[in-house]
Amino acid sequence: MPIKIIYLDDEEALCKIFSQYYGSDQVNIKTFVDANEAIKFCQVNPPDLFFIDYRLSGITGDDVAFAVEESIPKILVTGDISFTSKYNFHQVISKPFDFNKVQKLINHYL
Amino acid sequence: MTTNTGKLDDFEKLFNMALDMLCIAGTDGYFKVINPSFSRILGYNNGVLLENPFLEFIHPDDIEETIHEIEKLKDGINTVKFHNRYRRIDGTYRFISWSASVDPENGLLYCVARDVTEEKENASHLIQIQNVLNNETIVAMTDIRGTIIEVNDKFCDISGYRRDELIGQNHRILNSGNHPKEFFVDMWKTISSGKPWTGMIENRKKNGEHYFVQSIITPILDIQGKISNYLAIRFDTTKHIHIKQELKKTLSILNETGQIAKVGGWELDVKSDDLTWTDETFNILEVEKQANRKPILPEGLNLFTPTSKSIIENAVQRAIEFGEPYSLELEALTAKGNIIWIYTNGKANYENGEIVTISGTIQDINSRKIAEKQFEQERQKSIRNAKLASLGELAAGIAHEINNPLTIINGYAQLMTKQLNEPEKLNENIDEILKSCDRISRIVKSLKKFSRTSDQTNLSPHQLGGIVREAITLTDAKANRNLISITFSCNANGLIICDEIEIEQVIVNLINNAIDANKNNVEKWIKISTYETETDIFLIVTDSGSGISSDTIDRIFDPFFTTKKTGEGTGLGLSITKGILDDHNAIITVDEDSPNTCFKIQFTKYAENIYAY
Numbered sequence: 077m078p079i080k081i082i083y084l085d086d087e088e089a090l091c092k093i094f095s096q097y098y099g100s101d102q103v104n105i106k107t108f109v110d111a112n113e114a115i116k117f118c119q120v121n122p123p124d125l126f127f128i129d130y131r132l133s134g135i136t137g138d139d140v141a142f143a144v145e146e147s148i149p150k151i152l153v154t155g156d157i158s159f160t161s162k163y164n165f166h167q168v169i170s171k172p173f174d175f176n177k178v179q180k181l182i183n184h185y186l
Numbered sequence: 187m188t189t190n191t192g193k194l195d196d197f198e199k200l201f202n203m204a205l206d207m208l209c210i211a212g213t214d215g216y217f218k219v220i221n222p223s224f225s226r227i228l229g230y231n232n233g234v235l236l237e238n239p240f241l242e243f244i245h246p247d248d249i250e251e252t253i254h255e256i257e258k259l260k261d262g263i264n265t266v267k268f269h270n271r272y273r274r275i276d277g278t279y280r281f282i283s284w285s286a287s288v289d290p291e292n293g294l295l296y297c298v299a300r301d302v303t304e305e306k307e308n309a310s311h312l313i314q315i316q317n318v319l320n321n322e323t324i325v326a327m328t329d330i331r332g333t334i335i336e337v338n339d340k341f342c343d344i345s346g347y348r349r350d351e352l353i354g355q356n357h358r359i360l361n362s363g364n365h366p367k368e369f370f371v372d373m374w375k376t377i378s379s380g381k382p383w384t385g386m387i388e389n390r391k392k393n394g395e396h397y398f399v400q401s402i403i404t405p406i407l408d409i410q411g412k413i414s415n416y417l418a419i420r421f422d423t424t425k426h427i428h429i430k431q432e433l434k435k436t437l438s439i440l441n442e443t444g445q446i447a448k449v450g451g452w453e454l455d456v457k458s459d460d461l462t463w464t465d466e467t468f469n470i471l472e473v474e475k476q477a478n479r480k481p482i483l484p485e486g487l488n489l490f491t492p493t494s495k496s497i498i499e500n501a502v503q504r505a506i507e508f509g510e511p512y513s514l515e516l517e518a519l520t521a522k523g524n525i526i527w528i529y530t531n532g533k534a535n536y537e538n539g540e541i542v543t544i545s546g547t548i549q550d551i552n553s554r555k556i557a558e559k560q561f562e563q564e565r566q567k568s569i570r571n572a573k574l575a576s577l578g579e580l581a582a583g584i585a586h587e588i589n590n591p592l593t594i595i596n597g598y599a600q601l602m603t604k605q606l607n608e609p610e611k612l613n614e615n616i617d618e619i620l621k622s623c624d625r626i627s628r629i630v631k632s633l634k635k636f637s638r639t640s641d642q643t644n645l646s647p648h649q650l651g652g653i654v655r656e657a658i659t660l661t662d663a664k665a666n667r668n669l670i671s672i673t674f675s676c677n678a679n680g681l682i683i684c685d686e687i688e689i690e691q692v693i694v695n696l697i698n699n700a701i702d703a704n705k706n707n708v709e710k711w712i713k714i715s716t717y718e719t720e721t722d723i724f725l726i727v728t729d730s731g732s733g734i735s736s737d738t739i740d741r742i743f744d745p746f747f748t749t750k751k752t753g754e755g756t757g758l759g760l761s762i763t764k765g766i767l768d769d770h771n772a773i774i775t776v777d778e779d780s781p782n783t784c785f786k787i788q789f790t791k792y793a794e795n796i797y798a799y
Contacts, residue, residue, distance in 0.1 A: 087590050089618050093597040097604075131586060134669055155589030171586075172593035175600040 078104045079185060080121065084114040084140065085129035085153065094127075097175055098182060111135045118144040125185050127169075130154035130161070138163045149185065207282070207299040213260060215239040218294065227301050229275030245271035245279050259288045259295055269302065281306040324399060324420040327406075330378075330413055332357045344399075344422055346392035357418075360389040362396050377405050377416055386423065398427040441465040452486075453545040454532075456506055459483040470528060470550045472520035491517040491525060502532065505544045509534040515551065527555035568762050586663060587629050591622030629659065647792045648686050650716050650723055651676035657693035658714070661701065668705040670712060672697065678718035681792040688766045693727070695763050696785055700729035703783065707731070723789045731783035739776050 081103060083094045091107035099105045106123070108114035111132045118126065126148050130137035141150050141163040152161060155171040169178065201208055207223040217224075217236050225232055228243070235243075244252055248270035255268050265286040271279040286297040319325055320338050327336035334352050342349055345360060352359070365388065376383040382404035390396055399420035406415040441464050444450055450467030454460070461481045468475045471489050483502070490498055494516035501512040513531035520526060532546035598615040605611045651674075658672050665672050682689075697712060704710040713728045734742060743764040767774050767787060777784035 087594070089594045089622070090590070090597065093594060093601060093618075097597060097601050131666060133666075134671075155586035155593070157585040171589035172596040175597055 078102050079124040079182075080104050080106070081125045081127065081182065082114060082118065082123040083107045083127045084111060084132070084137075085109065085127075086132050087129070090129075098179065102186060103182060111140050115140060115143045118148065122148050124149070125182065126150045127153055128165075130156060130159065137161070141165065151181070207297075207301070209297050209299070211240060211295045211297060213256065213293050213295070215241055227274075227280060228272055243272050245273065247271075255284075256295070259286060260293070262288065262290065265297075269306075319419060324418075324422065326352075326357070326418045326420075328357055328416045328418070330415065332416070334359075335415070344391070344397055345389070346395075351392075362388040362390040364388045364396070373403065377403050378413065380405050380407070380413065386427075387420075397422060397424045399423060445469070448550055450548040451545070452548060453543050454483060454486075454502070455543055456541055461486050467548055470520075470526075470548055471518060472522040472524065474521070489518055489520065491519045494518065498530070502544060505532050505534050506541060509536070509541055515555070526550060526552040528552070565762050565765055588626055591625040594622040595619050644685050644687075645683050646686070647681040647683055648689075649680075650678055650682055650689075650725060650789065653684075653686055653690050654693055654714055654716065654725070657690045657697060660690075660694055661697040664698070665701055665712065668701055668710070670701055670704055670710045672712045672714065675713075675715040678716040678723045680718045680723050682723055682770075682772075682789040683792045684770050684789070689770070692763045692766050692787070693725070695760070696727045699760070700727065700731070700783070703731050704729050718791060721791055723791050725787040725789070726777075726784065727787075728780060728782050728784040733778070733780065733783050734776055736778065739778070742776070743774070 078101060081098070083091055083105060085091055085094075085107070086109045088109055091109060095105045095107055106117065108117065111134075122145055126144065128137040128140050128150055130152055131154070132140070137152050137154070138161055141152075144150075149166045150163070152163075152165040152168045153171060153173070154168065161168070167181065169181075201221050204221060205223060207227060208221040209217050209224065210219040211217050216238075217240055220232060220235055222232075224230075224235055228235070241249055241252065252268075252270050255265055259265055265284055268284045268286075269281055270284070272282050273279055280301050281303045282299045283302040284297055284299045286295050288295050321340075323338075324340045324344055325336075325338040326334055326341050328334050334355055334357055337349060337352050342352070345352070347359075373383045373385065382402055384400075384402050387399050387401050388396055389399060400423045401418055401420045403416055403418045405413040406417050408414040440451070444464050444466035448466065448470075450470050451464040452467050453462045455462075459482045461483060463473075463481065465475065473481065473489070487495055487499055487502075497514060498516055501510075501514060504510045505512060511531065511533040513529070515527060515529050518526050518528045527550075529549040529551045530546060532544050534541045535543045535545055598619050602612055602615055605615070654674055654676070658674060662672060693714075697714075700712045704712070707730055709730045711730045713726075715726045715728075717724050717726075742760050764774055771790060773788045775786050775788075777786050
């Protein structure tokens with residue numbers, strides 16, 4: 077049974093690359109550029125791991141994190157240099173990130 | 187008849203040689219005997235005088251009186267100094283003074299006559315002079331102690347006293363009390379030494395009013411040469427004095443006004459180079475005012491710094507030569523060595539078509555100039571600060587903006603190491619990498635303006651749309667953070683001449699203000715648009731705010747005006763915005779018709795074809 081991962085980022089290219097890089101038999105990737113759609117999807121299909129970009133159009137990663145089930149492990153991805161999050165994320169990854177390191181992180185949840 | 191010689195010849199000689207006119211006339215109206223003086227004085231020969239009745243020689247106006255006098259003689263009354271006029275052969279008349287007696291026995295008239303024409307004329311001149319003095323001047327005669335013994339009507343009129351109230355009084359009765367004791371001591375010293383005294387005296391009327399008289403007081407000498415009286419001749423100059431006093435008052439008001447308004451006046455006499463200055467002009471130029479000494483043009487010109495001197499010299503010269511008016515802001519070098527900014531203007535004044543004077547004003551504008559300079563420095567500093575602030579904004583924004591494409595590049599690069607055997611995928615990925623590189627270089631480009639260190643403006647033609655996009659790039663991050671959307675609709679392709687960075691600064695200022703004003707609103711957006719007419723290009727910045735209240739509209743462009751809380755804003759933003767736009771001859775207004783907050787900037791379109799050849 078592959079694990080389900082959601083990647084939310086309003087940068088479409090990143091969504092694409094994320095799927096191509098990590099998508100495999102063991103890892104099922106679903107990406108969203110629209111936060112609300114991602115939230116709705118989560119309510120029906122809670123993922124095993126949720127990557128959330130912080131700066132989204134009209135909403136922040138924090139807001140999204142608060143809006144979905146608390147038990148879903150969440151990883152914040154951000155391009156900002158300094159920021160404080162109100163949500164207690166499992167992990168925070170700074171852009172640009174090393175795809176190999178993130179691979180290891182994903183492997184950790186396998 | 188009695189003679190010492192006893193000779194009758196002696197009498198005949200006396201008769202013939204006498205300078206007076208001697209004659210014997212009959213009551214029949216004819217001369218019987220005349221001596222040679224008759225023909226000498228009247229010019230006729232003796233025959234004419236003897237053969238014609240003497241009345242024929244007499245002035246028609248005097249005939250009646252003469253006949254009357256002869257009648258009296260016949261009655262035995264002697265004639266003494268009876269005057270009538272005799273016609274000379276040349277038609278002129280001579281005044282003749284007659285003394286005569288009649289011999290009762292034969293009725294003959296024995297007459298002695300004298301030509302008194304000259305005396306008569308002299309007397310007439312004297313009378314005329316006396317009349318003029320009496321009628322036209324104020325005359326008084328005093329004795330040597332100053333007691334009034336005679337006054338004319340004019341004296342009574344002006345002093346308000348009746349003649350009988352004055353005569354016998356000392357002249358002191360008119361003393362106004364406004365002259366020091368020495369004044370009269372000096373006067374008495376002069377006249378008592380036999381010399382006339384002239385001067386202005388202030389006197390008092392009977393009713394207490396004062397009047398001014400220009401006076402000539404002269405001692406009158408008796409035959410022995412001793413002073414017997416003093417004669418005072420005076421002219422009423424009260425009006426003149428009042429005019430002078432009014433003038434003095436006006437001048438002092440002018441001086442005071444000048445002092446309060448800090449405006450000095452000056453006039454240059456073109457012929458003499460004399461300068462007339464008001465008190466404030468002396469003040470401004472820190473020149474000590476000296477009585478009876480006027481500055482002259484070269485001295486006035488030396489009160490400028492060398493650079494300003496050549497400017498003012500040229501301006502004054504042109505005003506004198508061509509009547510050109512001028513108004514200048516110059517640096518004056520005061521008499522005390524201080525350098526101050528002054529404003530001065532000048533214009534030519536004509537008399538009979540000729541330039542006779544140049545006159546104008548001078549104003550101390552030093553504090554204004556200094557304030558202007560300080561404001562300019564503040565502005566530059568504030569622009570720098572604003573640049574730094576937006577650099578800070580940018581740094582934060584940039585990190586995000588660059589990190590995203592970097593992530594993409596990084597991601598594809600790593601992905602490509604996995605996909606080396608799938609060339610069709612590689613191409614697609616390379617495209618994505620190049621796109622991301624473009625994004626990064628665009629951001630880097632927007633940084634270049636921060637590398638400029640000079641404060642010099644750099645004017646060149648630009649499309650407003652490009653500048654707006656750059657400004658949005660700089661502010662987008664802040665807007666995003668506050669979840670405010672910025673939209674831009676560009677409907678102008680024409681060019682404007684501007685300093686790109688300054689105009690970008692203006693737009694950044696407006697966007698930043700809009701973000702600050704809207705961040706706590708429910709509905710928040712910023713709409714920017716441009717459009718053009720034949721001559722102008724317009725930039726409209728509207729935000730979701732509900733407009734600016736009309737009482738603050740007038741003040742929002744003032745430096746340091748702000749509606750933000752202390753610590754949130756310096757208030758220099760909009761005044762700098764306006765300052766920059768003023769420099770660009772652009773007009774910023776608040777559109778009061780818009781339901782939202784709406785700024786409108788009008789730029790003059792750059793007419794490219796002007797520079798085409």
